[in-house]
Amino acid sequence: MSLADQVLAVNDDLPIRTDKPVHSGKVRSVYWLTEQDSRRLIKEKGYPVPDDAPLAIMVISDRISAFDCIWHGENDLQGVPGKGAALNAISNHWFNLFKQNGLADSHILDIPHPLVWIVQKAKPVKIEAICRQYITGSMWRAYEKGEREFCGIKLPEGLEKDKALPEILITPSTKGILKGIPGVPEADDVNISRQNIEENYSAFNFASPQDIAHYEKLLKDGFTVISDALQQVGQIFVDTKFEFGYVTDRSGQEKLIYMDEVGTPDSSRLWDQNAYSEGKIVENSKEGFRQFLLNHFPDPDILLNKERMPEREALARDNALPLDALMAVSKTYTDIAETITGKPVVMSNNPKQDIIDILQAQYGLID
Known part of the structure; x- marks a missing residue:
């Protein structure tokens, strides 16, 4: 399995049963379940929502967006290995902590896979x-x-x-x-x-x-x-x-x-x-990647100036970033997730197939 295979770059083409268009954002895609599937899952799984609540499957990708553009790397690397699973694991951890502290619930009802949430429509x-x-x-x-x-x-x-x-x-x-x-x-x-x-x-x-x-x-x-x-x-x-x-x-x-x-x-x-x-700033966030981009390209104004958006989009489209830069981002994300949750980030050799298998076997949602 190549490194590129471990990255979930495209997440809006899964065969999840839906009767509405898939909504695809910079990082996540949302599949609205049919009313029939929503009602069935609420009943089968005992989700604490009204019987007719609309549910969705939210799939996070490993794409990396910065300065309103999606970036890619050498060797056809279309994202950052482990990034999606790290983000979900961190969010899950904090949402649980909020609940324990009596603050408020989140939209998440179930976590079938490290890259997948089942959510209530909000x-x-x-x-x-x-x-x-x-x-x-x-x-x-x-x-x-x-x-x-x-x-x-x-x-x-x-x-x-x-x-x-x-x-x-x-x-x-x-x-x-x-x-x-x-x-x-x-x-x-x-x-x-x-x-x-x-x-x-x-x-x-x-x-x-x-x-x-x-x-x-x-x-x-x-x-x-x-x-x-x-x-x-x-x-x-x-x-x-x-x-x-x-x-x-x-x-x-x-x-x-x-x-x-x-x-x-x-x-x-x-x-x-x-x-x-000690007077130094060490970023454990996407800010480190933004700084890398500002240093990597000779004209950082393209990244900072909203008037130069077409040039910026061309920069992101036409430049494969060095492999070590994206692997440094991978290490930042997976390390901080492990530090916060106390558990290693689970990575898959074929994330798309794993998601399809779980959603079919345990949820009956694949057409």
């Missing part, structure tokens, strides 16, 4: 909920240029790069292009303030104004749970993105849950504590 809150404990990245770049207000929050003078903020900050941005909201540009991923959300809560898919405070509490409490646990294993939780949504529980009550992924190297910055105490 109504997403249209906010990228970002929480920051240190000033770095885009916030530092803006602060250095003289900006002192972020998402309606005023920052004091005298902050230093990569140092702790006076308190944990919530700096939300839009998820998707939202139209017709006063004061909010019609563009993806633009910063918004709490006031924007309060004045237009239903446009952001909140059920009530009270749920804004509830989402902030779940965000900060979830951040603290992960931060405390990471501290125990010598890691600093720098910043992260959470996503929330609404599902209906078995009794028909709507509730706010965590969804997508949490506390992973794709959605967060994680720094090595020992290195940081």
